[in-house]
Amino acid sequence: MIDPQLLRNDTELVAQRLRTKRHEFDVERFQALESQRKQLQVESEDLQAKRNAKSKEIGKIKAQGGDVDAIKSEVAAFADRLKAAQGELAQVQESLLAITDVMPNMPHESVPQGNSEDDNIEVLRWGTPGQFDFPVKDHVDLGQDANAMDFETATKIAGPRFVVMRGELVRMHRALIQYMLNTHVEEHGYEEVYAPYLVNQASLIGTGQFSKFADHDLFATQSEDGYYLIPTAEVPVTNIVRDSLLSEQELPKKWVAHTPCFRREAGSYGRDTRGMIRQHQFEKVELVQIVHPSESYDRLEELTLNAEAILQGLELPYRKVVLCGGDLGFSAAKTYDLEVWLPGQDAYREISSCSNFEAFQARRMKARFRSNSKKTELVHTLNGSGLAVGRTLLAIMENFQQADGSITIPEVLRGYMGGRSQIFETK
16 A cells, blocks of 8 residues: 555645556545544544543542542543544544555656556567468467367366366476476575465455455455455465564565466456467466565566566567556556567567565555664565466467477477477377
């Protein structure tokens, strides 16, 4: 959440910055409610003090043998008014929460203006899309022709936006996960963690994926326990530091986790219904960093480079864009998207988002550290996909396809694939 002091003391600045994210902050209503909150807070504290003082008088009067009926009536009147004031205060606080709970993080000042992905700014292009002397197929045709990708059976088992994969393709999927994890642990200095795939509501609130006042994209269990399937490993891994007080020497924390991810995709409105681009269940290798506030933007560059290293190792052409305000996620202050080239779509498509959330998540999670000067501060949190496994798999299929329908295995994966150089080879 946004710093409450900044919200109260510089409301207009907050409103101006949030417009970059296309979020209209009702300043007049917020200020009116905030004025009521202050008034009721002062009144409640005053009534509490008066009731306590009068209650103490009762004991003294009793000790002196005096009549306490009148003062008891006063105490009862204070108690009644206090109860009413506290009820009104609770209603005002709930109304304020309805405003602030759906209020996104403020974008960093370097975030460009814009309304949609069309306004994102390209900052890097790596690799050259290959030239093919035969008709290019997308991953769906390649996978189905090899009997390795089955959407019809998945729909029978579960519904649309699922897939059943078989044989060599599943092995390559698994190889990608191993390659990503090993690279991030051995070369980039992350600690691998295994985290729950089910989380509670508090964890989702902490990272900004849940609001009681807005729709969400989550799958909830039907049990009374209130569990939700994770939309990304960002949720359980970042929440490791919820309600924690770290020492400055413990920063940065760098974690990597492989998990399945589950999303309703309720807002996609029929987009990417073909193939594996946008599914309800998919796998990701996620990078999370918990850092000192003074380092967070340097760490964002580092984390993004870590994700880029996987694409470069696989020799997949990609571009890096900085998201404009209108395309920026709810909790993010700044985001880089990595978009891989897909010959089957003749387009670059997102394969990783790397974001700095500054203190937005940490404030929700009460994730703090004690500096060397003994001051307690909020940490900054970052995360990024390193990478989305399914999209990486289909990018390899499309970029490394051959005229006979076989797929050349990128050199860095061959050790995970028994030394083979191709899959879907013609027998």
